Amino acid sequence: MDFSYSEEQQMLQDSIAKFVQNDYDFDSRMKLVKSDLGYSEANWKLFAELGWLMVPFSEADGGLGGSAADLMVVMEEFGKGIVIEPFLATTVLGGGLVAAVGNDTQKAELIGGIMEGNLQMAFAYAEPQSRYNLADVATTATKDGDSYRLSGHKAVVLNGAAADVIAVSARTSGSQMDAEGISLFLVDPKSDGVRLKTYRTQDGGRAAEVHLDNVTVSADQLLGAEGQALPVMNQVLNRAILSICSEAVGAMEVSYKKTVEYTKTRVQFGVPIAKFQALQHRMADMFIEHQQAKSIVLMAAMKLDQGGAEADKAVSAMKSRIGKAARKIGQESIQIHGGIGVTEELDVGHYFKRLTMIELLFGNGDFHTQRFAKL
Missing domain, CATH: 1.20.140.10 (Butyryl-CoA Dehydrogenase, subunit A, domain 3)
Incomplete structure (x- = not known):
C-alpha cells in the first residue's frame, strides 16, 4: 500500500510546518495563552486565507475535500507547535455536526462563516455525570409551540467562551440513558437563560461550563432530525x-x-x-x-x-x-x-x-x- 502523501497533502503539510517554525515559537504561544481571548484572531484569519479552515469540509460544502487523511496532516503539524487556536472545536466538532446533518440554510450560513474565519463554534455534549457516555443526556428540550425550551448543564465545552454558536445536545424524549431521543440545537450564547462560566484548561486552552435555564430556541435551530442525534x-x-x-x-x-x-x-x-x-x-x-x-x-x-x-x-x-x-x-x-x-x-x-x-x-x-x- 502507498502511505506517502499526495502532492496536495505535502503542500498543506509544508505550509503549516513553515507557519509553526517561523511564526509560532513557544514565547509567542505563551503570550496568546495568557491573553484575554486565549488565541490570536490574526492567526485565525491567516488560517482562513491559507485555506486551512476549508480542509475538514467536502467540496460540495465549499471545502477542500474533507478526508480524514487530510485532517490528520493538519493536526499533526499543529501538534508540533501545540497550536492553541480553536481549530478542533470550531471546524471539526461544530462544523462537523453542521456538515453532517445541517440543512442547506444552516450549511451556507455556518460552514461559510467558519471557512471565511468569521464564525466560532463549540459543541456542548458532555455533562457532569455523563463521563464518556454520549447517550447519558440529562439536559432537556421541551416542545413549546413552534419552539423548544432547553434546560440543563453542559460541562467542559471547548471554545465555549469565544463561540458565536454552540451546538447543544438535549433530550427531547426518553429517559436519561436512552440512545433514542437525543436532539441537537444551535444556541446563541447571548440568549436569555444562557450562563457561561469560562476557565483556562491545564494545557492552556479555554473551556466553559454552560448552564441553560429555559432557553428558547426556534424550530429552525434544530440541527438534523429530532431524536436521532446519537x-x-x-x-x-x-x-x-x-x-x-x-x-x-x-x-x-x-x-x-x-x-x-x-x-x-x-x-x-x-x-x-x-x-x-x-x-x-x-x-x-x-x-x-x-x-x-x-x-x-x-x-x-x-x-x-x-x-x-x-x-x-x-x-x-x-x-x-x-x-x-x-x-x-x-x-x-x-x-x-x-x-x-x-x-x-x-x-x-x-x-x-x-x-x-x-x-x-x-x-x-x-x-x-x-x-x-x-x-
Whole structure:
C-alpha cells in the first residue's frame, strides 16, 4: 500500500510546518495563552486565507475535500507547535455536526462563516455525570409551540467562551440513558437563560461550563432530525478523536527530539548524559512509541475514509494506543530533563500537559480499550 502523501497533502503539510517554525515559537504561544481571548484572531484569519479552515469540509460544502487523511496532516503539524487556536472545536466538532446533518440554510450560513474565519463554534455534549457516555443526556428540550425550551448543564465545552454558536445536545424524549431521543440545537450564547462560566484548561486552552435555564430556541435551530442525534455525534467524535491523536503524534515527535538534543548538551560526571546507555535505551523506546503511534493513526484515518463497521473499532484502538504512547513519551521527556522539565519557562512541560489532556479527551485509554473489546 502507498502511505506517502499526495502532492496536495505535502503542500498543506509544508505550509503549516513553515507557519509553526517561523511564526509560532513557544514565547509567542505563551503570550496568546495568557491573553484575554486565549488565541490570536490574526492567526485565525491567516488560517482562513491559507485555506486551512476549508480542509475538514467536502467540496460540495465549499471545502477542500474533507478526508480524514487530510485532517490528520493538519493536526499533526499543529501538534508540533501545540497550536492553541480553536481549530478542533470550531471546524471539526461544530462544523462537523453542521456538515453532517445541517440543512442547506444552516450549511451556507455556518460552514461559510467558519471557512471565511468569521464564525466560532463549540459543541456542548458532555455533562457532569455523563463521563464518556454520549447517550447519558440529562439536559432537556421541551416542545413549546413552534419552539423548544432547553434546560440543563453542559460541562467542559471547548471554545465555549469565544463561540458565536454552540451546538447543544438535549433530550427531547426518553429517559436519561436512552440512545433514542437525543436532539441537537444551535444556541446563541447571548440568549436569555444562557450562563457561561469560562476557565483556562491545564494545557492552556479555554473551556466553559454552560448552564441553560429555559432557553428558547426556534424550530429552525434544530440541527438534523429530532431524536436521532446519537449516531451523528458518534461520527463527529470519531473524527475529533482522530484529530487529537494526530496532534499527539506531532507533539510526541517534538518531545522526544527535544529530549535527545538536551541529553547531548547536559553534562554529568564530565560527559554528556547522551553517553549513558540506560538513557539511550529509554530514548530508543520513545522513538519506537512515536513510530507505532504514527502508524496506528494512519490506519485509523484510512478506516474512517473507507467508512463501515470497522471505523469505530479502529478509532478506539488508536485512542487506547495513543494514550499509552503519550504518557510514556511525556513522562520520559520530563524525567530525563529533570527539574527543569516542569518549569513554566521550558516548552517540554507544556507538551506534556497537552499530551495528558489529549489522553483524557473524548474517552481515556481504559474507556476505549473496553469499547474496542465490546466492538
